[in-house]
Amino acid sequence: MNDLDYTTNYGNRLSDYADVIDVGIRFAFQRVVSVNSEVTIGHEALVRGLYGESAHELIAGVRPENLFFFDQACRMRAIADADRAGLQGTLHLNCTEVDANTLSMALEATAEAVAASRLNPGQIVLEFSTLARLGSPRQLASVRAQANKYGFRVLADNFGVGEAGLKRLAVLRPEFVKLDRELISNVHASSRRQAMVCGIVATSKALGITPIAAGVEHLAEVEWLAATGIEQFQGFYFGRPEKLSHPAAETAAAIHGGADELESAEFSLCAA
Numbered sequence: 001m002n003d004l005d006y007t008t009n010y011g012n013r014l015s016d017y018a019d020v021i022d023v024g025i026r027f028a029f030q031r032v033v034s035v036n037s038e039v040t041i042g043h044e045a046l047v048r049g050l051y052g053e054s055a056h057e058l059i060a061g062v063r064p065e066n067l068f069f070f071d072q073a074c075r076m077r078a079i080a081d082a083d084r085a086g087l088q089g090t091l092h093l094n095c096t097e098v099d100a101n102t103l104s105m106a107l108e109a110t111a112e113a114v115a116a117s118r119l120n121p122g123q124i125v126l127e128f129s130t131l132a133r134l135g136s137p138r139q140l141a142s143v144r145a146q147a148n149k150y151g152f153r154v155l156a157d158n159f160g161v162g163e164a165g166l167k168r169l170a171v172l173r174p175e176f177v178k179l180d181r182e183l184i185s186n187v188h189a190s191s192r193r194q195a196m197v198c199g200i201v202a203t204s205k206a207l208g209i210t211p212i213a214a215g216v217e218h219l220a221e222v223e224w225l226a227a228t229g230i231e232q233f234q235g236f237y238f239g240r241p242e243k244l245s246h247p248a249a250e251t252a253a254a255i256h257g258g259a260d261e262l263e264s265a266e267f268s269l270c271a272a
Contacts, residue, residue: 026048027078029082029087030239033238035231035232042089042125043082044234045091048241068102072110075095075113081244082244096129103143125153125175126155128154129158141171154175156168156172159177159180178234180215184216188223197225212230215235216238
């Protein structure tokens with residue numbers, strides 16, 4: 001938790017970063033797919049520099065006291081870009097710099113950006129990667145309710161590695177949990193990872209949470225994960241992040257780069 005004062009000149013500081021991002025930032029959108037229906041059901045907005053700089057490189061150039069404003073301006077720009085492209089399905093927005101002190105401001109600004117677009121609040125999925133930033137168990141328990149008040153849904157990101165544990169997941173009870181790529185990589189060949197995934201999936205389903213497997217790169221991973229009950233996937237196997245350049249956003253399109261194989265197999269920022 002930090003003690004920075006974000007309320008002083010809040011509007012001007014956010015506007016300044018929004019102006020900078022409008023000329024110096026672009027977004028790539030990575031698909032979230034359903035293997036059951038073989039369609040794209042959503043996209044995650046990933047910030048990139050105009051010359052291909054990664055999110056890490058861009059964030060490294062932002063002063064710590066301004067990271068929240070950069071983070072929020074990215075969400076606003078991602079919503080605008082998705083609106084211009086006529087995106088259908090869900091839009092996943094990373095909330096890397098949101099904490100207990102800034103949650104209300106982040107939700108309100110995001111709601112205003114959605115209201116100014118053709119998107120509806122039900123399309124917005126807010127991804128929180130560090131649950132400890134959201135405060136005490138009591139504060140964490142209210143995060144979903146606060147987001148739901150605006151019509152948004154919540155996702156616990158990078159789950160299965162680091163500090164995020166099943167206890168925090170049970171307290172937050174988000175609509176979605178995204179299993180970290182380190183846990184997913186070669187899961188079909190690792191009994192340790194398989195045990196962890198099975199535990200997370202069982203807990204998630206008991207709590208009414210939809211699991212999403214991230215970082216999927218191989219058919220063997222997809223087949224094993226689908227057999228455990230995971231239905232939503234994201235990763236290079238289904239396509240790399242790309243700019244949305246036209247309406248339709250592939251909601252009803254067949255999954256690229258693996259649909260034929262899946263049919264024969266037996267057997268989901270703005271920093272990235």
